Amino acid sequence: MLDTVWQQCLDQLRSELPSHQFNTWLKPLGLSEQAEALLLCAPNRFIANWVRDKYLERIQVIAEGYGYDGQVAIEVRSKGASRSFTSTRSDTNDTSRSAPVVSVEAPAVAESPSTSESMPDTGVAGSSTDTARSVVVPSEGVEVKTTGSSRGRNKVQSYLNKAFTFQSFVEGKSNQLALAASQQVAENAGGAYNPLFIYGGVGLGKTHLMQAIGNEIIANNPTAKVVYLHSERFVADMVKALQLNAMAEFKRFYRSLDALLIDDIQFFAKKDRSQEEFFHTFNALLEGNQQVILTCDRFPKEIDGLEDRLKSRFGWGLTVAVEPPDLETRVAILMKKAEQAKVKLPAESAFFIAQRIRSNVRELEGALKRVIANAQFIGAPIDTALVKEALKDLLALQDKQVSIDNIQRTVAEYYKIKISDLHSKRRSRSIARPRQVAMALSKELTQHSLPEIGDAFGGRDHTTVLHACRKVKELRETNQDIREDYSNLLRTLTT
Numbered sequence: 001m002l003d004t005v006w007q008q009c010l011d012q013l014r015s016e017l018p019s020h021q022f023n024t025w026l027k028p029l030g031l032s033e034q035a036e037a038l039l040l041c042a043p044n045r046f047i048a049n050w051v052r053d054k055y056l057e058r059i060q061v062i063a064e065g066y067g068y069d070g071q072v073a074i075e076v077r078s079k080g081a082s083r084s085f086t087s088t089r090s091d092t093n094d095t096s097r098s099a100p101v102v103s104v105e106a107p108a109v110a111e112s113p114s115t116s117e118s119m120p121d122t123g124v125a126g127s128s129t130d131t132a133r134s135v136v137v138p139s140e141g142v143e144v145k146t147t148g149s150s151r152g153r154n155k156v157q158s159y160l161n162k163a164f165t166f167q168s169f170v171e172g173k174s175n176q177l178a179l180a181a182s183q184q185v186a187e188n189a190g191g192a193y194n195p196l197f198i199y200g201g202v203g204l205g206k207t208h209l210m211q212a213i214g215n216e217i218i219a220n221n222p223t224a225k226v227v228y229l230h231s232e233r234f235v236a237d238m239v240k241a242l243q244l245n246a247m248a249e250f251k252r253f254y255r256s257l258d259a260l261l262i263d264d265i266q267f268f269a270k271k272d273r274s275q276e277e278f279f280h281t282f283n284a285l286l287e288g289n290q291q292v293i294l295t296c297d298r299f300p301k302e303i304d305g306l307e308d309r310l311k312s313r314f315g316w317g318l319t320v321a322v323e324p325p326d327l328e329t330r331v332a333i334l335m336k337k338a339e340q341a342k343v344k345l346p347a348e349s350a351f352f353i354a355q356r357i358r359s360n361v362r363e364l365e366g367a368l369k370r371v372i373a374n375a376q377f378i379g380a381p382i383d384t385a386l387v388k389e390a391l392k393d394l395l396a397l398q399d400k401q402v403s404i405d406n407i408q409r410t411v412a413e414y415y416k417i418k419i420s421d422l423h424s425k426r427r428s429r430s431i432a433r434p435r436q437v438a439m440a441l442s443k444e445l446t447q448h449s450l451p452e453i454g455d456a457f458g459g460r461d462h463t464t465v466l467h468a469c470r471k472v473k474e475l476r477e478t479n480q481d482i483r484e485d486y487s488n489l490l491r492t493l494t495t
């Protein structure tokens with residue numbers, strides 16, 4: 001009976017929540033074996049607390065709807081004590097794991113000039129003076145510097161991008177979970193949430209968050225050995241190490257870290273030998289309570305060409321998504337970036353930019369940089385007229401891309417209906433719903449008035465357009481399919 005009720009709760013929640021939320025918080029839950037009541041078990045404290053705060057009440061209501069009359073509770077899973085309904089590991093994350101080792105030995109390859117000469121590009125090239133050695137991981141400007149006078153026991157520190165901190169990261173609905181998880185990991189590196197897997201589209205702050213964790217680990221612990229690198233660099237270094245017969249050094253270096261941060265691991269796809277090596281490095285780090293943080297442009301299970309055992313292992317810790325920021329967050333990001341650049345950006349201008357640039361934060365930043373450069377060039381303060389002038393090429397291109405015609409074409413293609421259906425009087429759900437979505441997108445993405453939009457949809461009244469906008473807004477909150485359709489269409493039209 002409890003099994004059935006819990007399965008029903010899961011099915012219901014799956015239909016109510018965006019898939020990334022369901023995957024992150026509900027999928028890892030199991031049902032306690034011993035319990036008479038609906039006692040859920042979470043793989044770690046973080047998930048347990050989050051579910052208790054955000055979802056437990058809803059689970060209680062759903063369970064009661066299926067005839068359950070007890071209390072729903074949640075606890076952290078103890079080993080082997082639950083039956084899982086999903087594919088997650090049942091003995092995940094012993095919360096008693098200790099904090100990372102902080103004093104480390106410098107990699108042996110950095111000690112000997114001959115070794116570093118023999119593998120110049122394995123991520124650990126460097127000179128060997130006694131007082132300060134620099135071990136450069138030549139990707140993304142990452143450098144690991146070792147200092148100290150005695151050979152063999154040197155403190156090692158990596159230089160991450162110092163601008164990527166939690167303080168400079170703007171929180172919004174779209175990144176709330178990922179930020180909270182990252183802060184937890186930074187406070188308890190090598191602890192219960194290992195690996196941390198952050199996924200989401202381009203330019204949404206994955207690297208920023210990952211490096212913020214690295215910076216925080218080092219701020220709390222200046223001797224921690226943290227290395228950030230792009231997955232392509234890991235592959236390139238490994239290939240070099242293989243060619244130069246220097247795999248032992250390669251392994252020793254990576255396995256000696258307190259925290260390994262690898263960006264964009266989708267590039268591991270189809271690189272079998274690198275996956276094999278990474279798999280072993282990854283296991284060694286996890287076993288040693290060393291923190292692993294990974295980013296990817298998609299959910300682990302969706303990476304084609306990645307071994308199943310790696311996909312499954314990536315899910316052992318915590319998997320969190322970052323999504324495109326909403327309008328308020330985009331405005332807040334712009335204000336923050338302007339403040340960092342010590343530039344006065346009127347709220348109205350920030351709002352204008354945020355409304356027009358919606359695809360990702362990198363583009364938003366790029367637009368702001370153009371505006372700032374323009375203002376400095378002509379020596380005038382920023383206002384909306386200046387913004388329009390500075391971004392005019394971009395805006396013109398965008399206007400072309402998000403014309404009502406193009407929206408109709410894209411929506412028709414997406415729902416596999418004819419463009420003429422959108423203009424027609426047909427009222428069947430399969431036509432009326434896409435029509436409403438197309439109207440709402442036209443209102444959101446173009447500067448056209450309601451009557452103009454109505455005209456473009458077979459001469460409809462402006463109240464019909466208004467109704468469509470309201471309906472779609474409501475459906476995006478209650479219906480997962482529409483929510484996903486709308487955000488897919490938005491992405492297609494604005495990137």
Ligand SMILES: Nc1ncnc2c1ncn2[C@@H]1O[C@H](COP(=O)(O)OP(=O)(O)OP(=O)(O)O)[C@@H](O)[C@H]1O
Pocket residue numbers: 168169170171175200201202203204205206207208209264297333361362365
């Ligand atoms: N919430 C945020 N607050 C402040 N800055 C942000 C935020 N999100 C992203 N950024 C900024 O946007 C830029 C792009 O972010 P980042 O490089 O982290 O994206 P990404 O998700 O790693 O992209 P990619 O998949 O292309 O590597 C960075 O300059 C980063 O500082």
